[in-house]
Amino acid sequence: MRGFFYPQSAAVLGVSPRFTNLGRAIATNLIDQGFGGRLFFVGLGGGHLFGHRIYESVEALPEPVEAAVILTPAATVPGLVEACGRRGIKRVIIESGGFGEFDSDRLALEKELLAAAEAHGIRFIGPNCIGVANLENGFVVPFPRFPESIHRGEIGIISQSGGVGLAYVNRLVSERLGLSKFISVGNKLNVDENDLLEYLIEDDRTGLICLYLESIADGRRLMDLAGRTDKPILIHKSNTSAVSARIAASHTAALSEDDAVVEAAFKQAGIVRVRGAQEMINYLKVLTQPRLKGRRLGIVSRSGGQAVIAADACQAFGLEMPAFPRQFLDEFEKHFRGGVIKIQNPIDLGDLFDFTVYTDIAEGVLSRPEVDGLLFAHGYRGAETPRSREFLAAVAGMVRRLGKPAALCLLVEESEMTHVKQELDFPVFAGPEEATAALSVSHQLHLKSQWPKKSNPHKFDLDEARIGRLLDGGRPGLAQCLELAQAAGIRVAPFREVFSPEEALAAAEEVGFPLALKAGRAEVSHKSDVGGVILGLDSPRALAAGLEKMSASLGAAGLERPWPLVVQAMVEAGQEMILGGRQDAVFGPVILVGLGGIFVEILGDVSLGVAPLDERQAGLMLSQLRGGRILDGVRGKPASDRAALVETLLRLAGLMDRFSRIREIDLNPVKVLPAGQGVVALDARVVPA
Secondary structure, three states: HHHHHOOOEEEEOOOOOOOOOHHHHHHHHHHOOOOOEEEEEEEOOOEEEEOOOEEEHHHHHHOOOOOEEEEHHHHHHHHHHHHHOOOOOOOOEEOOOOOOOOOOOHHHHHHHHHHHHHHHOOOOEEOOOEEEEEEEEEEEOOOOOOOOOOEEEEEEEEEHHHHHHHHHHHHHHHHHEEEEEEEEOOOOOOOOOOHHHHHHHOOOEEEEEEEOOOOOOOHHHHHHHHOOOOOEEEEEEEEOHHHHHHHHHHHHHHOOOHHHHHHHHHHHOOOOEOHHHHHHHHHHHHHHHOOOOEEEEEEEEEHHHHHHHHHHHHHHHEOOOOOOOHHHHHHOOOOOOOOOOOOOOOOOOOOOHHHHHHHHHHHHHHHHOOOOEEEEEEEHHHHHHHHHHOOOOOOOOHHHHHOOEEEEEOOOOOHHHHHHHHHHOOOOEHHHHHHHHHHHHHHHHHHHHOOOOOOOOOOOOOOOHHHHHHHHHHOHHHHHHHHHHHHHHHOOOEEEOOOOOOHHHHHHHHHOOEEEEEOOOOOOOOOOHHHHHEEEOOHHHHHHHHHHHHHHHHHHHHOOOOEEEEEEEEOOOOOEEEEEEEEOOOOOOEEEEEEEHHHHHHHHHHHEEEEOHHHHHHHHHHHOOOHHHHHHHOOOOEEEEHHHHHHHHHHHHHHHOOHHHHHHHEEEEEEEEEOOOOOEEEEEEEEEE
């Protein structure tokens, strides 16, 4: 990937001297940004531009070059890539549009392009992109004019949309945040976001990485890359609805993924998901500072109302406001004039107008051992402006000196906010809510830095031969599904598959009363809906009546014969839950855990994870359940066996990871017994691929 950013020589294909020519615009960016390598232009009309000759073909170039940028009609691109290959050019950036994103009949053109690149070992970015920008060496090749006021920094941007990516670049300019590298990936026919993410993770010039994505090329690889680095990765993932999927497909050939899976995968990998440009910029601003290593904030505000808003935001984002010692507060209380403000955390400055004391309070709070970061809400205008600007600069110095983050919330006129952003080399926020959200993300990323650098999923013994046989027979019935769970080491309530009333009675004597009677045929997916489950049968007579009732119910549902049926021991105790898994086209095997058993669709309290899982990740899934505290025991009920539930999740994840032939699996309901007694599955459904 380095070859896309540090070529010693480059050619721009599609250049003419006309002012409206987009190839000329690429050349202008290269020259204005000071590209120091050897530069060549190619265009059918020939001529000269900026003192450079325009060669009429790639073959006419006087020497081989390391990288080429193509912006010509789509139909010409495969031939030009072929010509590049013959001249030994191995890195190509294709900004031309009009391929599969334009119409499905252009897919053949994409195949030609891929074939030409493969024949010559060429890696290319695009097509349908606006290229790359490396501010370190001036290799800046987008055809839109790149902002000259952008300055170098540590932020790397990968964007599937050129327009959205440039909007991010413009926001960096307005917030005085520095750019390292910018890449627009377009259709991702050859190089995708993961290839470039891996490069930016290794790039010592890039410290923060943000992406805008409409589709994800390989979710498992994305998670693996993110999990291995401490560099913050922020992703604005759009294209989450049916309508946006159609729009995206019209210009990026993107497909919509299940957004709940995306959300879960990002959390599991420590990726920060953002919902828009403003949120992205807010997070980037705070992440240019030291990480928030704990949850404890000191809050200082010139406005009592803003202090209350900040306190509410802290609670909303899981941050804390530690109490300050009385002796510490007494040092500052003597400066207050009216004696009507109670000094505490948050500190309401009230009638204090001494900017020197402001500085002392801010530094005193940030220096406290029980404080991990500072939020200072400051409003001013008119004569206070010069002293306020000096105060803001002093806070920036404190952060660098003390190694703790501070969020400055400015309650000022828009013109003053713009001035401060351009003059102060320190991020400022428009309000406590967005500042607190950003500090919370800083803390999340600090916690992520404490994770093991590599997940260590448990390796459980599975009866692979038995599982294979069960999957070979087509879609398995209930008994085969339960047996498959057993083969994965998952405990199942005792059961027998039966084919006659006599076998049912014999099985009942084995498993013991009371028992459950269940429809066993594979085509009965939702047994309760068709009378395919009868619970609490406590005697042979009740069993006989149950058999007649179920036969009638299944017959009414269109099944000519009820057999086979399953006789199963009842398990009354325990918390009812659902465990499941399915194969996702982007992320692979996805595991689900939820509360409620048969009511899970009504309650909607589920958590997702991507297999394979380790103990930390499985525990995270349980902690994300809104009703997860039920497992700890409430209102006199004993605590559930969390350890056994985690092990069952890990076994299910291992099964799904090792057997991609399983398209879907549900263990529902599952009973989580009291602590130390384990977990037992009562029902199972398996859909083979």
